[in-house]
Amino acid sequence: MYDFNYHRPSSLDEAVTLLGQGEDVKVLAGGHTLLPTMKQRLAAPSDVVDLSRIAALKGIEATEGAVRIGAATSHADVAASGEVRNRIPALAALAARIGDPHVRNRGTLGGSIANNDPNADYPAACLALGATIVTTKREIAADDFFVDMFETALDEDEIVTRVDFPVPRRAGYAKFPNPASRYALVGVFVAEGGDGIRAAVTGAGPCVFRVPEMEAALGHDFSPAALEGIKVDAGGLNADIHASADYRAHLVGVMARRAVEAALEGR
Ligand SMILES: Cc1cc2nc3c(=O)[nH]c(=O)nc-3n(C[C@H](O)[C@H](O)[C@H](O)COP(=O)(O)OP(=O)(O)OC[C@H]3O[C@@H](n4cnc5c(N)ncnc54)[C@H](O)[C@@H]3O)c2cc1C
Incomplete structure (x- = not known):
């Protein structure tokens, strides 16, 4: 897995703002597909925005x-x-x-x-x-x-x-x-x-x-x-x-x- 910046916003607005920043930003839900692909270096996002704390979702x-x-x-x-x-x-x-x-x-x-x-x-x-x-x-x-x-x-x-x-x-x-x-x-x-x-x-x-x-x-x-x-x-x-x-x-x-x-x- 390559290095990446990890974010855990608590609101949807914050998540959207984070998505607009960084080079290649991906959202993370349960990680069941995203994490294995990152581990295998098939995906190398610069930033990961974890949605797990956003109650509205x-x-x-x-x-x-x-x-x-x-x-x-x-x-x-x-x-x-x-x-x-x-x-x-x-x-x-x-x-x-x-x-x-x-x-x-x-x-x-x-x-x-x-x-x-x-x-x-x-x-x-x-x-x-x-x-x-x-x-x-x-x-x-x-x-x-x-x-x-x-x-x-x-x-x-x-x-x-x-x-x-x-x-x-x-x-x-x-x-x-x-x-x-x-x-x-x-x-x-x-x-x-x-x-x-x-x-x-x-x-x-x-x-x-x-x-x-x-x-x-x-x-x-x-x-x-x-x-x-x-x-x-x-x-x-x-x-x-x-x-x-x-x-x-x-x-x-x-x-x-x-x-x-x-x-x-x-x-
Ligand atoms: C061993 C195994 C068995 C499985 N068996 C089945 C099965 O029988 N049937 C089946 O249908 N699925 C199956 N899956 C898939 C699993 O159910 C997950 O839904 C799928 O892996 C996506 O995982 P996730 O929800 O954790 O999303 P993540 O892995 O976190 O994200 C997947 C992708 O979606 C993007 N993403 C996530 N949430 C959002 C959002 N809200 N808005 C926009 N983009 C978003 C991410 O950026 C990423 O690109 C299996 C997975 C595994 C590992």
């Missing part, structure tokens, strides 16, 4: 028709939240299956979506639920937020403050976890909300994406059977030591059907 609030989750809220807190479990059980179930207890207690919603790992779970929930990502500068629809592998619409000096998840009529998530890390080899989040059905896939491609053919079929008949025969093209999907592109394409269909089952069962 933590917590979960239910509003009319939505659940607002602070960016620095841990996965464990999302999984345990009564508001999330009652109003969007699929989101609580997703958080409960991220990594292991250590990861869930340190990892954060904001860190996960800002990092936009192609195998992360939350991007699928954000996209399928039509979430809004609120930052220190603006509000960004999930449709516009996830740009490419490890790339988002965030500016260098922009901090995610919270994510607003509209409460769906029903939703379900299913993932085929990597047995070592629990990241999604493929995960599918299906939601029926105000603007119809959305099916979002993580893990399979370079970035989370929707499957319009599945959404149309589920719009006619919200059942696993409606997805029979719908194939996702393996072209452009990820292939690595864990799974080929063809296998991932196959898993999208399997996970989508399981996600619909979960939605029908309200889990």
